[in-house]
Amino acid sequence: MKKIAFLGLGRMGLPMARRLAAAGHPLTVWNRSPGRAGDVPGAAAAATAAEAVRGADVVVTMLSDPAAVTAVAAQLTAALAPGTLWIDMSSIGPRATAAVRAQLPDGVALVDAPVVGSVGPAATGDLVVFAGGEDADLDRAQPVLERLGRVRRCGGPGSGAALKAVVIGAIVACVTAFGEAVAVAEELGVPQEQVREVLSVGPLAGVAARAYSTEADFPVRLAAKDLALAGGGPVLAAAREVLLADPSIAEEDLSAVVGSLRRAARAAAA
Template sequence: MKKIAFLGLGRMGLPMARRLAAAGHPLTVWNRSPGRADGLVEAATPAAAVRGADVVVTMLSDPQAVADVAGRFVPELAPGTLWIDMSSIGPDATAGLRAGLPDGVGLVDAPVVGSVGPAATGDLVVFAGGTDADLDVAQPVLELLGRVRRCGGPGSGAALKVVVIGAIVASVTVVAEVLSVAEELGVPQELAQGVLAAGPLAGVVARALSTDADFPVRLAAKDLALAGGGPVLSAARAVLLADPSIADRDLSAVVGSLRRG
């Protein structure tokens, strides 16, 4: 079993780390705010966490967080170590991380689609990019966390995540707005939701009305920013940022926010 260091025990990271430990991997964890290890072996620093690890997994909030933490552990990575970054940071930031690696250290970008429930049950969708050799090493670890789609070379997983999450978040925002329009026009919400759910938007409507997902609006807005400044995604991001009261609530909160507005 590979010795793994897992850095980032947030909403998604902690259940993912638990799965790796439950599979029998020797695991050391680290989190910016200590005390979240929940019985796992916790290191005091990122550098201490990665020493002697075969695989390092990071699950952090944004490009700046990954860059900051990487600066604290990358110098400790020995040749032959594989770093799997599962954060959603986009291909440009991923390329910057790769450029700063010591000789002999590999990097796989493997962001995920899914929420806290799938993270706990191993049902995430994992978009993995890297060299074939690095992906071969990463595959058994990633398969403990979800269904792995090998996307191609370095940065390809990070790029596909930007595409997919942009479509999901913008579509949920559109559904939220049309439900607000329905209310203004006197169309009963149950009727509007039922008709929309019976058509090609069924999956989007289900996500917009979800009561068990946990993907904070602030992170959804961050992911839209990674896609650049296109007019539709920029407009959706502006909608998400317009109501600070929902920043830490799940994306579905935008439905109620627009109806109140």
């Protein structure tokens, strides 16, 4: 079994690390905020990122944003031995991914493999993994990634990060626009039960299911971050502004934007 270093034990990283440990991989874990290593049974805890990756065959990072990945990369890059495979599963976009790749020592490979899915799928291995990299590196990463979800090979280096930016941009913008439509219903006096019933069938059924979800755990602040990674034009920019307009929902799931927009509509009508 490959020796794995797993860095980042947050909402998503913790259940993912547990799955790798349960599969029997020798696992060393590290988290920027100490105290979570004990939540991964059978894993060894490292005091630093560099200590965690020494001697590892595979390094997996699951961090919150480009700044976090850049900071951790500065700590661990020099400790990566030739032949190490680094799988970055953070959502940081193709530009940040390329910047990290440019800093790698000779003989160290990088696969970008961000995911779609929330905490529940992370625990059950039902994430969707968008993997980009050289074919040989993707082959090496496959057994690890398969333990975490359904792997879609996207192409060469950076392609996984790029597709994730496209997909998450579409999802977040659609849920935000859906929330605005529900708020319009509030203003027009259309019963919310009727709105939900009608929008939950037909072409908007998938968006409605996500907008009304009570099980997902994708914080609004991270959704706004992902929209910034996607770049794009005025629609994505407007959706990001809407998400940032209500700081009270920053740590709530993306679906909270629906209630936020309804409250704003009621306040405007008062």
